[in-house]
Amino acid sequence: MTSGAFVRQQSRFRGRPHGGPERHHLYVALACPWSQRAVIVRAVLGLSEVLDISYADPYRDERGWAxxxxxxxxxxxxxxxxxxxxxxxxxxxxxxxxxPVLWDKEDRLIVSNESADIVRIFNDWAGGDLYPPELQEEIDGLNEWIYSELQNGVYRAGFARSQEAYDEAFRGVFTSLERLETHLQERVYLAGDRITEADWRLLPTLLRFDAVYHTHFRCNGKRLIEYPNLLRYTTDLYNQPHIAETFALEEIKRHYYTTHDELNPKRIIPAGPLDLGFTSA
Structure with a gap:
């Protein structure tokens, strides 16, 4: 492992639910990309009326989400x-x-705090088609490298404690963005012409890139708006039903710029960027 590299804690609770969505409750913070993916899938699969939700404050101190x-x-x-x-x-x-946290209201315990598992649980509950059998191998492959290189990569860049660790993470982030840009040159969505789990998992990272990761995590090689295919793709997904309401930009900026004192000790929240590109379509 590269000296000074950020290592993410593994999810502790990865159980399976007993019963349907009515028995459960979802705890999220819209500031968090892993939460947003769960909220998106809850909405697009029509679970919003049967699965209750609680939102945590975007500011998190040493006591955690409040x-x-x-x-x-x-x-x-x-x-x-x-x-x-x-x-x-x-x-x-x-x-x-x-x-996010999926909570069992009857047993009064956490079923899962792993967003990837929660998304799959929602798909099973709703009888959804976000993870169709014929595309599962491709979706799993996409999820793996996108998470490793881009989604966790921005955090590895932001929280690197050595120049070597930062440089390695930075290269991974922009190699993955270029790979996605090429991948989407002849595809509407990641797995072809239909939206799958892979798209909803990726979207929250793209939505945050210019407003947070480019500046706060020093991922300043290029902005999302400089990638035509990625911007088209992000704009398409953002304008799908129910998606814009899951994107709380002010909460996102407040969380990142006021919570990580080692990166922004004066807690000044940048006013920009003034144009995110995907919100103006």
Whole structure:
């Protein structure tokens, strides 16, 4: 492993649900890309009316994701911090508290805190076609390299603790963006002419790229708007039904620019970019 490289904590809870969506509750923070992918799939598969949701405040301090009142209220359990859900599930848990979380209302415990698994659970519940058998191998391959090189890559660049680790992550991010740009030259979506799980997993990273990752995580080789195929693709997905309402730009910027004091100690939130490209279509 490269010295100074950022290593992401593995998800601790990766169970399977007992029963359908009505028995469960979703905890998310729209600031978080892993949360947004779960919220997107919940919406596009028509689960919004049967699977309740609670939103955490975008600002996260050393106590973790919090419910501070108003829109950011846990009306189910009355938790002040999401950590309480983790402690209820495992009193000895001492890892990082992450979102999204799928909660079992009857057993009062976390089923899963892994967004990739939660997306699959939603697809199964809804009888969806986001992971069709004939495309599963291709989707799995896409998910693997896109996550490794791009989605986790921006974090590896942002939280690198050595020049070598940063340079390695930076190269991976922009190699993957160029690869996606070429991939989408003759394809409407990642797996062809239909939207699949792979698209909804990727989209939150693209939506955040120019506003956060380009500046905050020092991924400043190019902006999303400089990739014509990627911008067309992002604009298409963003304008699909229910998607724009899952994109909370002000919450995203507030989270990243006020939470990571080692990267932005004065917590000044940049005003730009003034044009994201995909919101003007």
């Amino acid at each position: 419910f501070t009142g108003g829109r950011f209220t846990d009306e189910l359990n009355g938790f002040d911090f999401l950590e309480q859900a983790y402690r209820a599930t495992d009193p000895g848990y001492d890892g990082r508290v992450s979102v």
